[in-house]
Amino acid sequence: QVQLQQWGAGLLKPSETLSLTCGVYETSFNNYYWGWIRQPPGKGLQWIGKVNHVGGTDYNPSLKSRVTMSVAASKKQFSLRLTSVTAADTAVYFCARLFYDYYYMDAWGKGTTVTVSS
Amino acid sequence: QSGPTQPASVSGSPGQSITISCTGSSSDIGTYVSWYQQHPGEPPQVILYGVTERPSGVSNRFSGSKSGNTASLTISGLQAEDEADYYCCSYGHKDSLVVFGAGTKLTVL
Numbered sequence: 454q455v456q457l458q459q460w461g462a463g464l465l466k467p468s469e470t471l472s473l474t475c476g477v478y479e480t481s482f483n484n485y486y487w488g489w490i491r492q493p494p495g496k497g498l499q500w501i502g503k504v505n506h507v508g509g510t511d512y513n514p515s516l517k518s519r520v521t522m523s524v525a526a527s528k529k530q531f532s533l534r535l536t537s538v539t540a541a542d543t544a545v546y547f548c549a550r551l552f553y554d555y556y557y558m559d560a561w562g563k564g565t566t567v568t569v570s571s
Numbered sequence: 572q573s574g575p576t577q578p579a580s581v582s583g584s585p586g587q588s589i590t591i592s593c594t595g596s597s598s599d600i601g602t603y604v605s606w607y608q609q610h611p612g613e614p615p616q617v618i619l620y621g622v623t624e625r626p627s628g629v630s631n632r633f634s635g636s637k638s639g640n641t642a643s644l645t646i647s648g649l650q651a652e653d654e655a656d657y658y659c660c661s662y663g664h665k666d667s668l669v670v671f672g673a674g675t676k677l678t679v680l
Contacts, residue, residue: 497674498615498658511667547614555621556662557605561614
């Protein structure tokens with residue numbers, strides 16, 4: 454059964470860079486998109502962006518200037534970097550697998566809580 | 572980019588049916604509409620994709636439809652375990668963007 458395990462720093466100061474990685478297990482890495490989604494406390498889901506196995510990316514325009522997604526296909530890992538964080542970036546960050554055909558997310562990581570506070 | 576519009580909350584009694592709407596622009600609500608169920612403290616779980624398709628293992632009490640720029644999720648035979656937040660999600664080929672609705676809280680009375 455496919456598993457996504459994510460890790461990264463959970464406490465950041467304003468202006469620092471958020472860095473998260475998601476490891477993919479029990480599934481092919483090449484046949485899907487890989488995405489990041491976040492959820493601020495008590496709020497809804499926000500799409501951050503997606504990356505494919507060769508590093509092709511699409512980002513949410515509202516975050517595009519601060520976001521970089523990358524892949525390490527040989528390790529079956531993909532990563533998120535978000536620069537110049539503020540309190541507004543405080544959220545639970547999820548990684549997910551997307552199907553190419555209908556662009557839906559069928560497998561999710563458990564989520565990483567990231568808090569930005571001075 | 573704002574996402575599709577969903578009602579903030581809906582409620583129903585056990586055994587009843589409820590419908591949650593998801594309204595957007597013509598470019599938002601196309602073929603690539605999916606729905607997610609999220610219980611507190613857990614990641615979302617897909618319950619419908621491609622407007623009407625159910626992933627393996629999802630109860631047939633969940634069904635989807637679309638009319639014009641509005642997609643809908645219907646849950647029949649409400650059960651206590653259905654109490655959760657529900658999000659619609661759409662993908663636009665034109666701009667390769669995924670957008671979520673704001674979410675609907677379902678309360679089972």
